[in-house]
Amino acid sequence: MAEQGTTRRRALKALGVTLGAGAFAGAISPIATFTEGLTLDEVLQKHYRELSADELARVIARLEAETRARYGAEVTIADDRPTEGVQLAYALNLSVCIGCRRCAEACFVENNHDRRTHNAYPRVFEMEQGTMDMAEADVTYRHAVPAEGHFYMPVQCQQCANPPCVKACPTRATWQEPDGIVVIDYNWCIGCRYCQAACPYHGRRFNWQRPELAADEVNPDQGYLSNRIRPQGVVEKCTFCLHRVRRGRHPACLEACPTGARVFGNVLDERSEIRWVLEQKRIFVLKEELGTHPRFFYYFDQ
Amino acid sequence: MTTESRGTPGHHVTFARFLWRAAGNATDGSWLFYAWMFGLTAVALVGLNAWARQMAGGMAVTGMSDHVSWGLYVANFTFLVGLAAGGVMMVIPAYLYRDREMHEVVIIGELLAVAAIVMALLFVNVDIGRLDRMWHLAPGLGQLNWPMSMLTWDILVLSTYLLLSLYISGYLIYMRFLGREPNPRHYVPFVLVSIVWAISIHTVTAFLYCGIGGRTFWNSALMAPRFLASAFVAGPAFVVLSLQVVRRLELFDVPEAAIETLLKIMRVTVVVNLFLLFCELFTHFYTGGHHSEAVSYLFFGAHGHSELVPWIWTAVALNTAAAAVLLGRPLADNRVLLNAALVATFVGIWIEKGMGLIIPGFVPSTLAEIVPYTPSLPEWKITAGIWAFGLMIFTVAVKLALHSMSGELRLAELAPKPDADTKEAA
Numbered sequence: 001m002a003e004q005g006t007t008r009r010r011a012l013k014a015l016g017v018t019l020g021a022g023a024f025a026g027a028i029s030p031i032a033t034f035t036e037g038l039t040l041d042e043v044l045q046k047h048y049r050e051l052s053a054d055e056l057a058r059v060i061a062r063l064e065a066e067t068r069a070r071y072g073a074e075v076t077i078a079d080d081r082p083t084e085g086v087q088l089a090y091a092l093n094l095s096v097c098i099g100c101r102r103c104a105e106a107c108f109v110e111n112n113h114d115r116r117t118h119n120a121y122p123r124v125f126e127m128e129q130g131t132m133d134m135a136e137a138d139v140t141y142r143h144a145v146p147a148e149g150h151f152y153m154p155v156q157c158q159q160c161a162n163p164p165c166v167k168a169c170p171t172r173a174t175w176q177e178p179d180g181i182v183v184i185d186y187n188w189c190i191g192c193r194y195c196q197a198a199c200p201y202h203g204r205r206f207n208w209q210r211p212e213l214a215a216d217e218v219n220p221d222q223g224y225l226s227n228r229i230r231p232q233g234v235v236e237k238c239t240f241c242l243h244r245v246r247r248g249r250h251p252a253c254l255e256a257c258p259t260g261a262r263v264f265g266n267v268l269d270e271r272s273e274i275r276w277v278l279e280q281k282r283i284f285v286l287k288e289e290l291g292t293h294p295r296f297f298y299y300f301d302q
Numbered sequence: 303m304t305t306e307s308r309g310t311p312g313h314h315v316t317f318a319r320f321l322w323r324a325a326g327n328a329t330d331g332s333w334l335f336y337a338w339m340f341g342l343t344a345v346a347l348v349g350l351n352a353w354a355r356q357m358a359g360g361m362a363v364t365g366m367s368d369h370v371s372w373g374l375y376v377a378n379f380t381f382l383v384g385l386a387a388g389g390v391m392m393v394i395p396a397y398l399y400r401d402r403e404m405h406e407v408v409i410i411g412e413l414l415a416v417a418a419i420v421m422a423l424l425f426v427n428v429d430i431g432r433l434d435r436m437w438h439l440a441p442g443l444g445q446l447n448w449p450m451s452m453l454t455w456d457i458l459v460l461s462t463y464l465l466l467s468l469y470i471s472g473y474l475i476y477m478r479f480l481g482r483e484p485n486p487r488h489y490v491p492f493v494l495v496s497i498v499w500a501i502s503i504h505t506v507t508a509f510l511y512c513g514i515g516g517r518t519f520w521n522s523a524l525m526a527p528r529f530l531a532s533a534f535v536a537g538p539a540f541v542v543l544s545l546q547v548v549r550r551l552e553l554f555d556v557p558e559a560a561i562e563t564l565l566k567i568m569r570v571t572v573v574v575n576l577f578l579l580f581c582e583l584f585t586h587f588y589t590g591g592h593h594s595e596a597v598s599y600l601f602f603g604a605h606g607h608s609e610l611v612p613w614i615w616t617a618v619a620l621n622t623a624a625a626a627v628l629l630g631r632p633l634a635d636n637r638v639l640l641n642a643a644l645v646a647t648f649v650g651i652w653i654e655k656g657m658g659l660i661i662p663g664f665v666p667s668t669l670a671e672i673v674p675y676t677p678s679l680p681e682w683k684i685t686a687g688i689w690a691f692g693l694m695i696f697t698v699a700v701k702l703a704l705h706s707m708s709g710e711l712r713l714a715e716l717a718p719k720p721d722a723d724t725k726e727a728a
Binding site for chain 2: 009013016020023024026027028029030031032033034038043047123125133134135137139155164167168169170171172173188189190191192193194196197198199200201202204205206207208209210231232233234235287290291
């Protein structure tokens with residue numbers, strides 16, 4: 001009797017385990033969509049700063065091929081390095097900014113942002129006249145600008161010299177380049193979003209989904225550390241359009257500004273406009289008390 | 303090892319047999335046990351499925367956004383670190399004060415730590431955008447940003463605490479399986495380390511948040527003491543409830559004195575917890591200005607948004623009611639009322655150290671925007687799934703531990719003639 005009982009129990013357990021395993025396999029099966037897009041090369045890819053020139057070339061070739069396959073776009077991904085003796089900084093004249101958000105639109109186009117979320121790095125705050133209190137500001141305004149009794153303050157990554165986001169990152173996936181730009185290796189970021197929690201300026205965005213982008217809207221002129229189309233599940237940020245500024249061009253947001261509110265350049269260059277603004281204007285930075293030392297300065301002209 | 307000299311096979315054999323017998327023991331039980339485990343498995347699978355979909359479709363399926371970039375997962379993670387640390391309130395009386403009754407059941411606290419840390423780590427994992435890159439955190443292989451990033455500290459202390467708790471409880475169960483008295487030299491030093499470690503896991507987890515200068519709500523030195531105070535409420539509450547279940551199921555003769563000691567501890571911690579909350583609220587509200595905005599949103603809502611108001615008042619009500627019951631002697635003598643109070647404060651702290659702690663860090667945002675957050679259905683499914691899985695681990699682990707103590711889980715050669723054999727003879 002007892003032996004029969006034991007056998008029956010064993011059989012039931014075996015049945016239970018089989019059914020359980022089946023249910024497990026069924027429950028986890030949707031993950032196939034995630035894993036089939038993954039290649040071993042991608043999973044095992046080294047940190048950007050540890051890649052040899054050859055390895056980086058192979059990585060870039062792979063990324064270009066992936067973009068072709070996934071987005072149907074022919075792109076070139078460059079790896080522009082910082083120039084010695086260059087320290088980049090940005091200044092913004094709040095007296096002339098009219099809040100037209102053309103900077104945001106230019107960023108959207110230049111940096112291959114997700115079309116669904118309409119992400120862009122600069123966000124323009126409509127401020128109440130007479131106060132610098134952000135709690136009184138509106139970032140979602142939808143009316144003709146400039147509106148009476150308001151001024152406008154665009155905020156994007158402040159490229160802090162003492163960046164809390166870099167400190168927070170558990171995998172060193174984000175760091176400050178010698179020219180001052182804080183970058184992310186999108187292929188090293190694990191997507192924990194601790195940097196987003198640490199950033200006091202809302203400078204960082206997460207790819208909650210794979211970015212959506214039509215082939216004819218892709219900007220083919222891309223940089224590994226800047227505007228290439230980001231993978232799902234990683235954090236991204238403003239890089240001062242690193243792929244442009246390291247080739248002597250201006251950031252897209254500056255080029256688009258119709259009022260000339262934006263000034264950008266190498267502060268070590270004594271004849272640069274940025275140097276002149278920093279020396280002549282009464283400049284300030286956002287949240288100075290946090291000790292982040294932004295490279296993004298604001299000033300009023302009048 | 304000494305086993306050879308005693309004529310029994312070496313550890314590689316006995317430990318394999320131990321695992322085999324433990325697997326059998328873990329899957330054997332009454333109908334009630336099967337029903338419980340079946341129910342938990344079902345919930346865990348629902349969670350697994352929701353997680354697989356989240357991996358495939360991206361974290362857009364959650365209610366999180368760039369403004370509120372951490373939500374229910376990190377909330378549960380934080381609470382569970384506390385629950386894991388809370389088990390130490392059994393370990394301290396048992397080992398530092400040599401409380402004999404507590405010593406008899408202390409393994410429950412250690413197993414709670416194991417289950418809670420496993421859950422906490424799972425909650426971190428489901429919150430990660432690129433799980434395929436987790437190896438970037440591996441020391442040596444990846445690029446662990448230690449000691450700068452507080453997250454790396456947390457990963458290190460949590461994994462170490464898991465290993466410590468696994469070793470201590472595993473050693474005790476295995477020794478009983480062998481029918482041997484555990485050798486204090488082989489585990490008591492680890493127990494002492496684990497006491498300090500329990501404090502450290504919740505301190506480091508608090509530092510994770512309070513080290514962020516840009517978020518006023520978190521940037522408070524009171525964070526770590528508050529974490530510990532609430533951990534020492536939630537942990538003992540869970541253990542006292544578990545001990546009563548163990549007693550009701552006649553798995554072990556639980557000494558009343560152990561329960562009494564835990565309740566005594568709770569009578570202090572439940573008040574300290576409320577007091578520290580009061581201190582925090584005073585600082586925020588009396589100072590006023592921007593300093594109080596997150597707390598205002600949490601308790602009263604702001605700019606037409608009041609998503610967290612029902613949560614936090616529920617928590618405060620539950621914790622205050624529980625404190626009243628625990629401290630009012632005649633009330634606490636009523637077991638039903640007492641148990642209701644334990645459940646209440648457990649839930650109260652889950653809210654306070656979860657949603658009530660994480661979300662106001664993000665609302666209002668660092669640029670004073672109010673973007674609300676409510677967890678999505680997939681987030682709830684995944685959360686329920688992890689809790690179910692954790693309860694399965696806890697159930698099985700406690701069952702194995704108690705059976706090893708009662709002699710039901712013992713090396714065959716040593717086992718006393720169990721009932722089954724007598725039946726077979728009949």
